[in-house]
Amino acid sequence: MCDQTFLAITFGPCDNCTQNKPLMNIYLKNEPINYCSLCVELMACQALAKGETINTLKAESESLKAKLEEERAKLHDVELHQVAEKMEALGQFVMKTRRTLKGHGNKVLCMDWCRDKRRIVSSSQDGKVIVWDAYTTNKEHAVTMPCTWVMACAYAPSGCAVACGGLDNKCSVYPLSLDKNENLSSKKKSVAMHTNYLSSCSFTNSDMQILTSSGDGTCALWDVESGQLLQSFHGHSADVLTLDLAPSETGNTFVSGGCDKKANVWDMRSGQNVQSFETHESDINSVKYYPSGDAFASGSDDATCRLFDLRADREVAIYSKESIIFGASSVDFSLSGRLLFAGHNDYTINVWDVLKGTRVAILFGHENRVSTVRVSPDGTAFCSGSWDNTLRIWA
Amino acid sequence: MTINTLSQDGVQRQQMPCLTKMERMIISMQDPDMGIKLRNQRLLITVIPHAMTGIDIVEWLIKKFSISDEEALHIGHLFVKYGYIYPLKEPRHLILKADDSPYRFQTPYYWMSTCWPASELDYAIYLAKKNIRKQGELIEYEKECYNALHKRINHTWDFVVMQAREQLRASKQRRKADRIVLECQEQAYWLVNRPPPGMLDIINHVPERRTMNTRVQLNAEFYKKEIEHNRISLARNRIKSSICLESYVKYCEQYQPHDPIMQGCLPSNPWITDDVMFWHMNSEAVALPTKLRVERWSFSFMELLNDAMGRKEFLVYLEKEFSAENLCFWQACEDVRHGETSKIPEKVGEVYKQFLSPGASRWVNIDSKTMEKTLEGLKRPHRFVLDDAQMHIYFLMKKDSYPRYLKSDLYKNLLARAIVPQETKKSGFPFMRRQRHSSPSPALATQTAEDDGKAKNSNSVKQSNSGTASQL
Numbered sequence: 001m002c003d004q005t006f007l008a009i010t011f012g013p014c015d016n017c018t019q020n021k022p023l024m025n026i027y028l029k030n031e032p033i034n035y036c037s038l039c040v041e042l043m044a045c046q047a048l049a050k051g052e053t054i055n056t057l058k059a060e061s062e063s064l065k066a067k068l069e070e071e072r073a074k075l076h077d078v079e080l081h082q083v084a085e086k087m088e089a090l091g092q093f094v095m096k097t098r099r100t101l102k103g104h105g106n107k108v109l110c111m112d113w114c115r116d117k118r119r120i121v122s123s124s125q126d127g128k129v130i131v132w133d134a135y136t137t138n139k140e141h142a143v144t145m146p147c148t149w150v151m152a153c154a155y156a157p158s159g160c161a162v163a164c165g166g167l168d169n170k171c172s173v174y175p176l177s178l179d180k181n182e183n184l185s186s187k188k189k190s191v192a193m194h195t196n197y198l199s200s201c202s203f204t205n206s207d208m209q210i211l212t213s214s215g216d217g218t219c220a221l222w223d224v225e226s227g228q229l230l231q232s233f234h235g236h237s238a239d240v241l242t243l244d245l246a247p248s249e250t251g252n253t254f255v256s257g258g259c260d261k262k263a264n265v266w267d268m269r270s271g272q273n274v275q276s277f278e279t280h281e282s283d284i285n286s287v288k289y290y291p292s293g294d295a296f297a298s299g300s301d302d303a304t305c306r307l308f309d310l311r312a313d314r315e316v317a318i319y320s321k322e323s324i325i326f327g328a329s330s331v332d333f334s335l336s337g338r339l340l341f342a343g344h345n346d347y348t349i350n351v352w353d354v355l356k357g358t359r360v361a362i363l364f365g366h367e368n369r370v371s372t373v374r375v376s377p378d379g380t381a382f383c384s385g386s387w388d389n390t391l392r393i394w395a
Numbered sequence: 396m397t398i399n400t401l402s403q404d405g406v407q408r409q410q411m412p413c414l415t416k417m418e419r420m421i422i423s424m425q426d427p428d429m430g431i432k433l434r435n436q437r438l439l440i441t442v443i444p445h446a447m448t449g450i451d452i453v454e455w456l457i458k459k460f461s462i463s464d465e466e467a468l469h470i471g472h473l474f475v476k477y478g479y480i481y482p483l484k485e486p487r488h489l490i491l492k493a494d495d496s497p498y499r500f501q502t503p504y505y506w507m508s509t510c511w512p513a514s515e516l517d518y519a520i521y522l523a524k525k526n527i528r529k530q531g532e533l534i535e536y537e538k539e540c541y542n543a544l545h546k547r548i549n550h551t552w553d554f555v556v557m558q559a560r561e562q563l564r565a566s567k568q569r570r571k572a573d574r575i576v577l578e579c580q581e582q583a584y585w586l587v588n589r590p591p592p593g594m595l596d597i598i599n600h601v602p603e604r605r606t607m608n609t610r611v612q613l614n615a616e617f618y619k620k621e622i623e624h625n626r627i628s629l630a631r632n633r634i635k636s637s638i639c640l641e642s643y644v645k646y647c648e649q650y651q652p653h654d655p656i657m658q659g660c661l662p663s664n665p666w667i668t669d670d671v672m673f674w675h676m677n678s679e680a681v682a683l684p685t686k687l688r689v690e691r692w693s694f695s696f697m698e699l700l701n702d703a704m705g706r707k708e709f710l711v712y713l714e715k716e717f718s719a720e721n722l723c724f725w726q727a728c729e730d731v732r733h734g735e736t737s738k739i740p741e742k743v744g745e746v747y748k749q750f751l752s753p754g755a756s757r758w759v760n761i762d763s764k765t766m767e768k769t770l771e772g773l774k775r776p777h778r779f780v781l782d783d784a785q786m787h788i789y790f791l792m793k794k795d796s797y798p799r800y801l802k803s804d805l806y807k808n809l810l811a812r813a814i815v816p817q818e819t820k821k822s823g824f825p826f827m828r829r830q831r832h833s834s835p836s837p838a839l840a841t842q843t844a845e846d847d848g849k850a851k852n853s854n855s856v857k858q859s860n861s862g863t864a865s866q867l
Contacts, residue, residue: 016614057618064625071629076636083640087648095656098666116837117674118665135665136831149602159837167602176838197602206733215604225735230778235624237617239604249697249789259604269779273624275631282412283604292646294639302412311634323460323470325416336650337643338657345413346473348466355643362466380655380673381666395656395666 014039015054065278072314080307080317084355090338093351093361098381099137099393103130108385109166110200110372114155117378121162122391123150129164131176134383134393141176143184152201152212163191163210165198171212173224192222199241204268211254211268213240219256221268233266235273242286248293255296257284263298263308277308279315286330290354291337297354299328305342305352319352321359330372335379343370343384349394365392414477414508421479424455425500431455436483436497443483444572446497452480453493468493477507481583489586489594499576505584513588516551519544521585523559536591649694653687661685661816669831670819679703686813693801696793708809712800720757721788721796724750728785732778743776751784761787 010023014036021036033053106126113120118135127148131141147168154163156173165171171192174184192198196215203210204221209230213219219233219240238259246253253274257263263284265275282301289296295309295316304320305328319340326346333340339360340352349363349370368387375382381395424430436446449471456467471491474480475498482488483497491498503509522541525532533541545552566574651657655664662672676685684704692699692708699705706722713719727750731742750759751769761769765783772780800806 054615054618057615057622061618061621061625064622064629068625068629072633075633078637078640080640080643083637083644087644090657114837116834118834119836133833133836135671136833138833140836151602176836178836178838204733205729208733208735215602223736225737228736230736235620241604276624276628290643291650292642294642303416309636309639312636312639313628313631313633314636316636316640321460323456323462323466325420325470325473326413334654334656336647336654336657338647338651338654346469348469355647362463364465364469375656378655378674378677379653380660380664382656393666395664 010034016042072312075312076314080355081357084357087355089356090353090360095351095361095363095394097365097392098395099134101132101134101137101391101393102389103132103139104128104389104391106389107368107387108371108389108391109149109151110153111374111383111385111391112153112155112162113374113376113383114159115157115377116159117376117380119155119159120383120391121153121155121164122385123153123164123166124389125149129153129162129174131162132391134391141184143174143188145172149197152198154201154203154210156203156207157205158207161207163201163203165192165201165212167197169194169196169198169214171198171201171210171222173210189224189227191224191227192220193227194218194220196239199239200243202243202245204245211243211245213243213256213258215239217258219243219254219266231268231271233264233271233273235264235266235276236260236262241284244287244289244296246289246293247291255287255289257287257298257300259283261300263287263296265310275310275313277315279306280304282327285328288331288333291333291335297331297333297340299331299342301327303327303344305331305340307354317354317357319350319357319359321350324350329370330374332373332375332382334375334382341373341375341382343373343386345369347386347388349373349384363394366390411508414506417474417477417479418506418508421474421500423459424452443497443499444576446483446499448495449492449498450494452491452498464493476587478505478584478587479507481579481586483579486579486582487586487591489590499579501583502580505580507587513585515544515548516555518585518589519548519552519555520558520562521581523555524563527556527559527563534591540589653691662819668819671832671834672816672819676814676816683812683814684809686810686815689806689810689813692806696797699797699800708805709797709800712803712805713796715805716796716799718796720750720759721792723757724759725785725788725792728781728788731781732785736778739778740776743773743780746781747773759784759788760791 010025012020012023012034014021014023015034016039017036019036023034024037024040025032025034026040033055104122104124105128106124108122108124111120111122118133119131119140120134121129121131123129125148127145127150129143129145129150130139132139145164145166145168147166150164150166152165152171156162161173161175163171163173170190173189173191175187177184177187191210192201192212194212194214194216198212198214200213201210208224210222210224211219212222217236217238217240220229221231222228223230233256236256236258240256240258243254243256246255252268253265254268255263255265261278261280261282261284263277264273266272267274280298280300280302284298284300286299287296294311295307297305297307299305303324303326304318306315306319307317308314309316319342324344326344328342328344330343331340333354338354340354342350342352344350347366347368347370350359351361351363352358353360366384366386366388370384370386372385373382381393383391383393385391431447431451433445433447436443452471453464453467456462456470457464468491475482475489475491479501480498481501483499518540522533522537522544525537526541548555566577569577660673663670665671665673675681677688688702692702692705699709710719710722713722724746727746731739731746734742749755749757751766761784765787769781769784
């Protein structure tokens with residue numbers, strides 16, 4: 001026992017398992033490391049090559065990242081706003097609230113459009129999910145989830161079902177019935193199961209598959225009918241907050257953003273992370289593909305929105321202003337991709353000229369954080385949901 | 396169901412970048428040369444030192460950031476809401492008035508980033524002080540909080556009262572002017588951190604988000620994967636920025652006439668004029684499509700395939716060319732890829748029978764290598780087994796049939812006949828609203844539409860509460 005007490009002179013987080021334990025301070029190839037005794041044992045038997053340590057691996061990863069940034073910079077021969085100089089500047093920009101949807105009793109967290117261009121589904125903190133005909137402002141369906149903070153909701157492409165989830169760690173699909181007497185909750189189908197909150201969900205091209213992202217750091221593709229996990233995507237090192245499917249011809253990729261400040265592009269078939277971008281300074285709250293599928297925009301807590309090009313493999317534009325203090329919670333493009341709408345935590349919506357990089361307008365109206373912004377499928381309007389319990393349609 | 400704690404630390408972490416930015420702005424506002432000119436305000440007979448007016452703040456913000464009045468006022472509001480500036484005339488009204496109402500900067504001691512979260516103990520001491528100083532000075536909700544705290548932290552109540560008495564005694568020894576300022580600062584701090592009911596609580600609780608090191612284990616395996624990923628990324632082919640960025644300009648220019656937000660839409664935007672003609676004219680089953688819609692099919696093959704009417708027209712053309720089986724095959728493959736997992740074997744079997752088997756009624760022309768690979772895969776059918784064949788046929792149509800379709804008479808005639816709708820303006824009378832009819836829900840797969848016909852007449856109050864755009 002006396003031997004042990006001499007060795008355990010520090011107590012703290014182990015470099016390997018990060019648990020707080022008595023640490024052994026040892027040297028490996030002249031590098032000091034602090035492992036707990038269990039990890040020291042494991043290390044001796046682990047698949048570490050001779051002389052490898054966490055620190056050397058980390059250093060190698062960092063140096064590769066630096067080289068990657070160098071390579072990316074080499075082909076950057078012009079800035080976006082320079083290319084856009086020849087374009088006409090946008091004229092007077094007038095957008096007003098055309099509909100205000102009141103009915104949620106608590107913060108609106110998420111919304112999605114139906115392909116019929118006028119219906120929407122929205123979810124809120126108190127567990128309510130409501131389907132509206134935004135044009136008439138009528139509520140058509142309402143479901144109460146068994147959990148609070150329903151952070152994700154999506155409309156099925158057929159318009160016959162909605163998916164939602166949040167603090168229950170699940171994504172559930174509710175078929176929409178028009179029978180007034182039927183309780184929608186009775187037909188509920190549990191599809192996705194994560195080990196932490198569900199942050200975002202989206203149907204792929206049909207009602208049969210759902211893509212989800214979660215606070216457990218992973219994304220996953222599920223088969224709706226059987227609830228089976230088709231593919232999982234590992235690579236984020238913190239909560240994944242958002243995802244968006246690519247509008248490309250082959251329809252096989254999607255992008256996700258998370259609290260590790262990274263935006264990752266994934267191949268849905270293989271589960272591989274094909275591209276990674278790490279230039280934001282804080283959590284990425286929202287990612288959205290440019291309509292052509294060659295780029296995507298992201299909104300972050302660092303109060304900037306950025307544009308990343310997939311073929312050039314780098315960030316190509318930053319949309320920020322000194323007077324914008326609060327983070328962007330949600331972004332979306334107009335139909336032509338010329339405008340970027342960003343909803344912020346300071347209750348405003350900023351509208352950017354994507355190509356010239358200038359702000360075209362700032363929209364006031366909400367009385368609390370704007371949590372979600374989505375342009376309608378035919379581009380005639382966009383909808384914003386806010387913590388002031390309302391949704392607004394702007395055109 | 397997992398319970399996630401609504402962590403206060405989490406909120407702090409999320410808000411820190413914003414608070415740092417606000418504090419930087421506040422510091423530059425207090426700069427002796429470039430900041431706001433502080434002066435002594437006269438309020439009746441009292442002189443308030445180190446104060447500024449609301450309009451000073453707004454004007455300084457407008458000049459510094461080149462923004463509009465509305466935006467400057469909005470930012471000013473945020474400063475007051477988050478407690479960096481507090482009003483002197485109506486302390487409970489935490490808003491910024493763009494007139495000569497006096498305001499003062501809060502001392503950094505009470506800033507959100509330094510003195511947060513506000514502890515119950517401190518609040519109890521504050522309320523106790525107020526109570527002792529002037530009996531009955533506590534207002535309604537403060538009295539409730541006081542009683543609640545008294546119950547909750549009863550075990551430390553002696554300490555609370557003692558501290559309160561000590562602080563009061565210490566403050567009595569200060570100059571009157573300093574004492575008043577300190578009291579104002581403390582009151583402002585508590586108004587922000589313990590707002591009265593009905594006032595917006597800026598301490599918004601959200602489900603906790605975690606950063607690196609706590610969700611995913613940063614062990615050897617993680618870093619090895621990262622290294623592998625970085626090596627592959629280094630080897631990837633990149634395209635010059637000038638080429639990539641040029642493509643956005645082209646795309647935006649091409650789609651601008653189709654973007655209703657940018658250029659409006661004909662006959663009119665339904666959301667603005669309450670007239671749904673635009674949606675009717677562009678629906679799937681319309682007799683004659685609009686010119687814009689037909690033009691859009693020529694932008695890319697994907698655009699043609701994404702429009703149901705486009706697909707129909709293309710099929711008619713292909714039938715004339717005796718290659719309609721290509722499009723049918725492609726659609727069947729899409730059905731397999733996106734359909735129910737349980738039906739895959741059955742669907743794949745059907746596809747084989749109709750399109751791939753030797754002597755099939757609608758045999759598709761795939762190169763031998765792909766055909767071999769596909770037939771091999773059909774022995775164990777899975778969702779992606781037809782991908783290669785589908786890709787081959789897709790590119791065949793794209794490179795060959797599609798360009799010829801665009802040059803064909805079929806397409807050109809349709810384009811010539813296509814409609815250009817007339818613009819309908821918004822109703823001349825501002826209060827006359829067109830009736831808004833509901834539309835059949837897509838969830839009505841089999842039922843017949845029960846058309847409401849009931850008008851949804853929203854009242855004209857809508858006009859006044861609409862958000863407005865501020866031009867820069």
